[in-house]
Each structure stands twice: as structure tokens, then as C-alpha cells.
Amino acid sequence: MVSGVLMLASCSGPKNEPVIPEPSRTDISEFLGQWTIDIEGGSVGWLEVRNEDGYLDADVLWGGGSVLPVSNIFLAKDNVLMVQRSNNVVRKSDENKNPIRTQVVTSWMEITKNGEKIDGILLSPRRNGLSVDTTLFTGTKLPPVPAAPDLASLKYGEPVSLFNGKDLTGWKLINEKQVNGFKVIDGMLVNDPVQKEGEAHISYGNLRTEKEFEDFNLKLEVNVPAGSNSGVYLRGLYEIQVMDSYKRELDPHNMGAVYSRIKPVTAAEKPAGQWQSLDITLCKRYATVILNGVKIIDNQPIYGPTGGAMKSDVFAPGPIYLQGDHGKVSYRNIVLTPIVY
Numbered sequence: 001m002v003s004g005v006l007m008l009a010s011c012s013g014p015k016n017e018p019v020i021p022e023p024s025r026t027d028i029s030e031f032l033g034q035w036t037i038d039i040e041g042g043s044v045g046w047l048e049v050r051n052e053d054g055y056l057d058a059d060v061l062w063g064g065g066s067v068l069p070v071s072n073i074f075l076a077k078d079n080v081l082m083v084q085r086s087n088n089v090v091r092k093s094d095e096n097k098n099p100i101r102t103q104v105v106t107s108w109m110e111i112t113k114n115g116e117k118i119d120g121i122l123l124s125p126r127r128n129g130l131s132v133d134t135t136l137f138t139g140t141k142l143p144p145v146p147a148a149p150d151l152a153s154l155k156y157g158e159p160v161s162l163f164n165g166k167d168l169t170g171w172k173l174i175n176e177k178q179v180n181g182f183k184v185i186d187g188m189l190v191n192d193p194v195q196k197e198g199e200a201h202i203s204y205g206n207l208r209t210e211k212e213f214e215d216f217n218l219k220l221e222v223n224v225p226a227g228s229n230s231g232v233y234l235r236g237l238y239e240i241q242v243m244d245s246y247k248r249e250l251d252p253h254n255m256g257a258v259y260s261r262i263k264p265v266t267a268a269e270k271p272a273g274q275w276q277s278l279d280i281t282l283c284k285r286y287a288t289v290i291l292n293g294v295k296i297i298d299n300q301p302i303y304g305p306t307g308g309a310m311k312s313d314v315f316a317p318g319p320i321y322l323q324g325d326h327g328k329v330s331y332r333n334i335v336l337t338p339i340v341y
Contacts, residue, residue: 028056030113031081034303035139036312037120039063044312046304047083047109047139049073058083060109062122064307066253066260071106081118083109089127109137116141140312145301149284155340156217162209162320162334163189171207174310174321178205181324188223189331191230191324206308208236208321215339218280218320221332224255226272228327231259234282235318236310238302240289242329244272256291259306264289264296275332283339285314 028051037045043063050057058070060083071086084106092101111120118139123132162170165187173180181193181204193204213235222242224230229243238258245254245267252263256278268291270276279290289297305312310321322331 268294
């Protein structure tokens, strides 16, 4: 027995044995490309399947978090594409909380082609290993990102002030059942999602504009306390990271990054507690970000939604939304100028 697989020794069998044909398989090209995913329950994912140097590879986003490489991907029988994601899980620790027993826990997506779409199910082992949770999903193939737009030739409409400095007019919670941690204080839009020790966890919500927008330029100022973080979502799809990343190494999770997708080319953050400016242009699935007067992302393609996206349709108008469930943050001078085609 090797790695749980029974190995049979080869031997000479009778001549003229019947040849059993391989089952028919879908051309793998049917699965190649990028897919936006609608997950049962309302969250959004993304999958890219590639054939690289003779083997399959993929990256996946599932609901929240980051775009991550898969642990394995292969075409199984009955034309099912298997996509596996694995995590190291600590099962036992010593008295100093050092791990003494870990396991690799794998969840897997079983995906079938259905016309121009994909259907699938995610199977996730429960922590006790005694059962499996299942989640259904569907996917829609994305066309290739077009050529980069000529930003110098863009035409703009009239600027729209999204925050009046007095109250939350024009804003609402995405989920009205959650708690709103946003308040207007001294002309600032302040979010302070406090959790009180010993009391029940409070579920704070994300705040969105009532209006929806297509392509635009968005300018705002933000103040992030030490160790805190938030996010500004463009059209409810793409998170521009807001966090205290001063003097950290460049990373696609730093201030001004398109979260987990596009890493800034240079660091332009200010120390925590200072007001910082963001100047963001979203056009034709391309993003440009200027942080504190320094261009840190220059007209780069966004290949799909980021974690926490409200919807999977990357072509539909959507709101600006501010992350409200992470840390304390203040905003002011939020102005959107639509691009006119």
C-alpha cells in the first residue's frame, strides 16, 4: 500500500484481451478561461482554469478573502472537472500552544459544463471529520479583458458629492439586519465597529450608496488608525484596500491595492492616523490608483471580482460601498465623477 493506493504488480495476461476504451471526455478547452461564480446563499466567487506546459492549473476565489492557487485540478470521469483547495489545520497543541498534530484538510469543487455555463458543488469536510457540508454554485464565462483604455481621451460628466458631511443621506446598509457602525462626526464619516468583551458578537454591516454607477473617477480622503483596515468597493465588485500598511513590503493587500489582485508598484502610504488621499479611476475593467499624489497602479486590468463582491456581473452598474465590519476608519470629501461614453 503506497499513499493509500493499492499497487498491483504487472504480469503477463492472456493474449488478445479485449481493449476497453477510455470513456469519452469533454475537451478541456471547454473549461479553460475565467469564470465568475454565483454561490448558493448569495456570495460571489471566481475561477481561472489554465493549461500550462502540459498540465492544468487554476486560481480560485470563494466568497471572501483572497484569490489563491488551487492545490490540485484534474478532469475526472463523466466529464467532471475536479478543483481542490487545501489548508493545514492544527488538530492538537501543547501547553504553549505549539502545534503537535496538523492535518491537510481538502475541500473540492465538482464542476460540469452546462451549455455556456458551468454548474458545480463544493464539498467541505466538517472539522470533526464525520460529515461534509455541500454548497451549490453556477458560473458564467468572462470574455477576455479588452485593450487598455486611453485615459487621456476620456470624457467626464458632472462631479457628484457622495457624502454631505452632515448625515447618511444617499447611503444605506447592504444588509439592513446588521448593525450600522457608521456615524457622522465633525463632518467626517466615521466607522467604529466596537465589540464589547464578554458580550455577544455584534454583526456590523457594510455601507453602500443608494445610487449605482458605471465607469468613473472617485476621489476621497481616508484616515486609518494604527493596525486598522477597511475597504472601498468600486461598483460593489472590486475592493480598493484601506489599511495601515506604512513601511510594509509591497503586497497586493496593502493600502491602495486592488485586494489580492493588483499590487502597488511603489509604496506611498502615510503613517497611521494621518489623512490620506485616494484618486481612483475605473474604466473598461481597468483600474488606476493614485495614493497621496503617487500613481501606484497604472491602468491595470482587473480580471474578476474581489472577496466580498456583491454580485458576479462585472458589466453591470453598481454602488460604492465601504467596508464596515473590520476596523475603525474615517472618510471625508467623497466625490465621484462619471465617465461619459
